[in-house]
Amino acid sequence: MTLSPAELRRFARLRWGIFAILIAAYMTVYFHRMAPGVVAADLMAAFHASGAALGSLAAMYYYIYTAMQIPAGVLADTLGARVGVALGALVAGAGSTLFGLAETFEAASLGRFLVGLGVSVVFVGLMRSNTQWFSERRYGSISGLTLFLGNIGSILAAGPLAVLLTATSWRNVFVGMGVLSVGIALLSALFVRSRPEDAGLPSVRELEGLPPHPERHRHWLADLRGVFATRAVWPSFFVMFGVTGSLFAFAGLWGVPLMRDCFGLDRTGASYYTTAALAGFAVGCVVMGWLSDHLGRRRPVILGACALSVMAWAALILLPWGPGWSGLTLYALLGLTAGGFVVGYAAAKEVVAPGVAGMAIALVNTGLFLGAAIMQPAFGWALDLTWDGTLVEGVRRYAMADYRNGLWLSAGFALLALVAAFRVRETRCRNVTLVGAEGRAV
Numbered sequence: 001m002t003l004s005p006a007e008l009r010r011f012a013r014l015r016w017g018i019f020a021i022l023i024a025a026y027m028t029v030y031f032h033r034m035a036p037g038v039v040a041a042d043l044m045a046a047f048h049a050s051g052a053a054l055g056s057l058a059a060m061y062y063y064i065y066t067a068m069q070i071p072a073g074v075l076a077d078t079l080g081a082r083v084g085v086a087l088g089a090l091v092a093g094a095g096s097t098l099f100g101l102a103e104t105f106e107a108a109s110l111g112r113f114l115v116g117l118g119v120s121v122v123f124v125g126l127m128r129s130n131t132q133w134f135s136e137r138r139y140g141s142i143s144g145l146t147l148f149l150g151n152i153g154s155i156l157a158a159g160p161l162a163v164l165l166t167a168t169s170w171r172n173v174f175v176g177m178g179v180l181s182v183g184i185a186l187l188s189a190l191f192v193r194s195r196p197e198d199a200g201l202p203s204v205r206e207l208e209g210l211p212p213h214p215e216r217h218r219h220w221l222a223d224l225r226g227v228f229a230t231r232a233v234w235p236s237f238f239v240m241f242g243v244t245g246s247l248f249a250f251a252g253l254w255g256v257p258l259m260r261d262c263f264g265l266d267r268t269g270a271s272y273y274t275t276a277a278l279a280g281f282a283v284g285c286v287v288m289g290w291l292s293d294h295l296g297r298r299r300p301v302i303l304g305a306c307a308l309s310v311m312a313w314a315a316l317i318l319l320p321w322g323p324g325w326s327g328l329t330l331y332a333l334l335g336l337t338a339g340g341f342v343v344g345y346a347a348a349k350e351v352v353a354p355g356v357a358g359m360a361i362a363l364v365n366t367g368l369f370l371g372a373a374i375m376q377p378a379f380g381w382a383l384d385l386t387w388d389g390t391l392v393e394g395v396r397r398y399a400m401a402d403y404r405n406g407l408w409l410s411a412g413f414a415l416l417a418l419v420a421a422f423r424v425r426e427t428r429c430r431n432v433t434l435v436g437a438e439g440r441a442v
Contacts, residue, residue: 091118127361226353227352
């Protein structure tokens, strides 16, 4: 099908406008995911929390996020991104406001729970939207761009947040994020369209000269069972669990305290290191997504990234390093190597029918957040194992030997991901359930 130049311009405006709104929502997802690492000392002091308790508070986000990934996939495949993201942003806004106003540990935990509940549907909705608005042959690249832009939210939750906290309180920051999320919910409801057809436009496949994907006809529960029964989806699940789960747990909570406790950096100085990790992660997502599309392969990129991630954790444990270029380089390498996980989404959606791509993406994404949910408190538990009882202004102070306990756990998770990567099915950047001629990418 051919569109006029005016219709093509409208298609492009809608595609990128919808992408921009959903990316704004996704940036808040990353902000909430990573912000506890910068405000860790404030939270410990405000709620008199131990390392394990702080890990549990931060991981409350991951617990509900993990549990919600499969429902998020069902929602994306049935009602679409417009409904899911609008509702999710509204709930996250309420949770962030409650977290900022909380006076007790229980109230803060509830706020963190609501934030996790709200943002849990955003990423899967965005990735499902991308399957509708962008060509399959560019999915690795658009996924990399998506993660790159989303990571701007995590970067803002590191160094820039630390600077902001010199002018205002952590409570004001989270209340402000709540207001922002409500605004994004309104924009999503008004302007997002889940499919080109909802805006009176042909599908991307029709623009490529291909037949549109068949509509789903079975009940979503039958489709979900089919996704779970597809063995080729599961290796990507464990890649996410090991590589990215360990990175998110470290960068989102323990990376800043390590630099503070072991090297005497203040919060602002320590946050530069997690900023380096998250910037490396953002770049890694773009580079590895593009590389996968350019090579026309998925498995080698995932396998290589997992192997490099194991090496990066080992270097952080075994090599002599400290504040300055050595520390910044190692933190950045942790993020850069983990960026290969983004190709796992493409590998997963390309082994199931297109109509259930959201469910496949949600399933593998569950592995990521299950890994982070386990690692955040486990890292804190490992710290507490050998803690010598040192307190500074009521906050536990750990030694490098304590942190190495947690770093060994992280390296073990990355090694599990490497083992899983050997089982990833090579799709050659196409949906293996379909047979048809290639068309022009738009």
